[in-house]
Amino acid sequence: MKVNGIMRVHNDLENEKMDINGMFKATGSVTTKELEGNGMMTVLKSLQATLIKFDGVLKVSGKVKAESIQAVGVFRANEVETETFKMIGKLQIEETINCDTLDCECDMTSNIKEIEARTVLIKNHKRSIHLFRTHLHCASISADEIYLENVTCDKVLGDEVRIGKNCRIAHLEYKSMCEIDPSSSVKEKIQR
Amino acid sequence: MNEISKKDLLILTGISYGQLYRWKRKGLIPEEWFVKKASFTGQETFFPKDLILERIDRILELKEDVSLEDLSDLMKDREQTKSFYKEALFQKEILRHRNVWELESKDPLDFDQIVLLKFIDNFYEETHSFSMIKDLYAFLIKNKEILLTKTQTIYFLMCENKLQAVFTNDSPLEYGLSKPLIKQDVKVLIDNLKLILFV
Numbered sequence: 506m507k508v509n510g511i512m513r514v515h516n517d518l519e520n521e522k523m524d525i526n527g528m529f530k531a532t533g534s535v536t537t538k539e540l541e542g543n544g545m546m547t548v549l550k551s552l553q554a555t556l557i558k559f560d561g562v563l564k565v566s567g568k569v570k571a572e573s574i575q576a577v578g579v580f581r582a583n584e585v586e587t588e589t590f591k592m593i594g595k596l597q598i599e600e601t602i603n604c605d606t607l608d609c610e611c612d613m614t615s616n617i618k619e620i621e622a623r624t625v626l627i628k629n630h631k632r633s634i635h636l637f638r639t640h641l642h643c644a645s646i647s648a649d650e651i652y653l654e655n656v657t658c659d660k661v662l663g664d665e666v667r668i669g670k671n672c673r674i675a676h677l678e679y680k681s682m683c684e685i686d687p688s689s690s691v692k693e694k695i696q697r
Numbered sequence: 698m699n700e701i702s703k704k705d706l707l708i709l710t711g712i713s714y715g716q717l718y719r720w721k722r723k724g725l726i727p728e729e730w731f732v733k734k735a736s737f738t739g740q741e742t743f744f745p746k747d748l749i750l751e752r753i754d755r756i757l758e759l760k761e762d763v764s765l766e767d768l769s770d771l772m773k774d775r776e777q778t779k780s781f782y783k784e785a786l787f788q789k790e791i792l793r794h795r796n797v798w799e800l801e802s803k804d805p806l807d808f809d810q811i812v813l814l815k816f817i818d819n820f821y822e823e824t825h826s827f828s829m830i831k832d833l834y835a836f837l838i839k840n841k842e843i844l845l846t847k848t849q850t851i852y853f854l855m856c857e858n859k860l861q862a863v864f865t866n867d868s869p870l871e872y873g874l875s876k877p878l879i880k881q882d883v884k885v886l887i888d889n890l891k892l893i894l895f896v
Contacts, residue, residue, distance in 0.1 A: 586722055603718050619740075623715025645740060647703075649715045660740075662704070664713065678704075697704070 517550075534567065552582075593630060596641075607648075611655060615641040622648040629654045629670070640671075700732070701746040710753050723769035725756055727884070748885060755892055780805035781894065789893060794821050800834045809845060811894070812887055813837045820853060823878055829860055849884065852877040 507524045517533035525542035534550035541558045551567035557574045565582040573589045574580075581597040588605045596615040603621045612630040625648045629639055640655050647662040654669035661674050665682040668674065672689035678697055685691055707714065720726045732743045759768060782805055786792045791811065797818045801810055816837065817830050824830075837844060844851075844864065852863040854877050863869075 588722075603722055605715070605719065621714070621718045621721075623713070623718070647714050649713050662714070697708070 609641075611639055611641050614638055617641065617643045619644055620646040620648065624648060624650040626652045627654060627656055628652075699746040700743045701749065703742040703744070706744060706749065706753075710750070710757075712753065712757075719765075720756060723765055725765075725769055726752060748882075752888075755889075759892070780807045781811065782806075786811065791815060791890070791893065792818050794818060796827055797821055797830065800831065808890075808894070809841060812845065812890060813841065815886065815890060816851070816881065819881065820879055833860070833862075844883065845887070849882065851879075851881045851883060853879045853881075 506520050506522065508529055509526045511528045512525075512530070514529075514531040514533070516531075517535070518531050519536045521537065522539045523535075523537045523541070525540075525544060525546060527544045529542070529545070530547040530549075532549045534552065535548050536553045538555045540552075540554045540556065542563075543560045545562045546559065546564070548565045548567070551570070552565045553570045555572045557563075557569075557571050557576070559575075559580075560577045562579045563576060563581070564579075567582075568584040568586065569582045571587040574585070574587050575591045577593045579595045579597070580592060583598070584600040585598055585602045585604065587603075589608075590602065590604045590606065591608045593610045593612065595613040596609060596611070596617060598617045601619040601621060602617060605622065606624045606626075607620060607622050608626045609615075610628050610630045620643060625646055627641055640657060643656060643658040645660040645662070646653075646656075646658055647660075649664040651661060651663040651665070652667045652669060653661070653672050653674075655671045657673045658675070660676045660678075661668075662678045664680040666677065666679040666684070668677075668683075668685045668689045668691065670686050670688050672686070672691075674689070674691045676693045676695075677683070677691050678695045680697060683694065683696070685694075701709070703717075707717065717726070721728065721731070726749070730744050730749055732745075733740055734743055735741075756768070783792065783798050786806070787798075792798055792814055797814055800817065801814060803810070806814070813834065817834055820833065821830050847866055848864045849866045850864075850869065852865070852874075854861045854863070854874070
């Protein structure tokens with residue numbers, strides 16, 4: 506299926522491949538294998554795909570389930586379940602991200618409630634125009650390898666933890682290794 | 698129920714966060730077992746202790762011979778077409794009592810029948826009363842659909858020498874309940890049978 510322009514679907518949608526240029530909205534859930542798009546996409550229920558490649562604004566009110574996600578722009582969802590997640594831009598997740606690797610270059614203010622992963626890499630976007638507002642807020646991050654930049658988090662749990670620039674962490678637990686940049690503040694640090 | 702926090706679980710079993718979350722994604726550990734509770738450091742995840750420890754042991758044990766994808770397929774769909782002979786089930790110590798077999802006249806049993814007979818078998822182990830299990834089996838067969846798809850826990854109670862059973866879904870509240878003869882978690886039983894039979 507290829508969309509150039511505007512399309513609205515008032516039902517569930519299921520197909521092999523989707524290519525969107527422009528605007529797409531579905532009031533039901535969307536199931537596909539390959540999703541590529543530029544522009545804006547809204548799904549009011551859940552989105553399921555093997556590969557998601559999206560530049561622009563992707564909003565899903567339910568759960569996103571995929572093997573691999575690459576997104577640039579704004580990504581908003583209730584819950585995400587994937588193997589690899591590569592993101593540049595603003596990320597807003599109301600519940601949990603469960604993935605193998607999360608690689609995120611943050612731009613603007615992002616919000617994630619909980620990150621459950623094997624490796625987490627959160628960096629500042631290199632060419633961001635929002636010089637002072639770039640930040641990620643998070644309630645809890647738990648993973649084996651963690652690197653954070655510009656993150657405010659209540660709880661960080663990990664094996665190897667590296668805290669980069671401008672982080673504010675309330676509670677940090679690590680197992681084998683921990684590095685903290687002098688510009689960051691960590692209130693409580695525990696080795697287990 | 699006895700609970701264990703995520704941190705203690707990882708220390709106790711020696712697995713990593715990555716492995717735990719991977720198994721969750723693959724459906725090997727049901728999402729309902731991840732119970733979130735408020736604690737003084739914010740939020741903490743707890744698990745039902747006995748269930749999760751048994752499941753993790755089982756996964757670690759099987760991981761060597763079977764791929765994770767195969768395991769995950771197994772846990773997800775309940776419909777299994779393979780059937781089993783009673784003698785084989787006896788050898789695997791699933792059906793331990795000959796009286797229980799005789800309830801079902803067919804010989805290669807399909808998976809649903811095995812689940813039902815396993816209930817009866819556990820029950821017979823406690824009571825050793827043949828007349829009771831006969832009626833009970835007829836009842837279970839009649840309500841097979843509800844039992845296998847919607848029920849979470851079954852309580853068998855003895856009240857004035859009469860058998861009573863309660864079928865619940867979600868977490869039940871108990872008050873003044875005399876000690877149940879058997880308390881059986883249906884989903885766990887089904888999962889365990891699958892792991893024994895199909896792997």
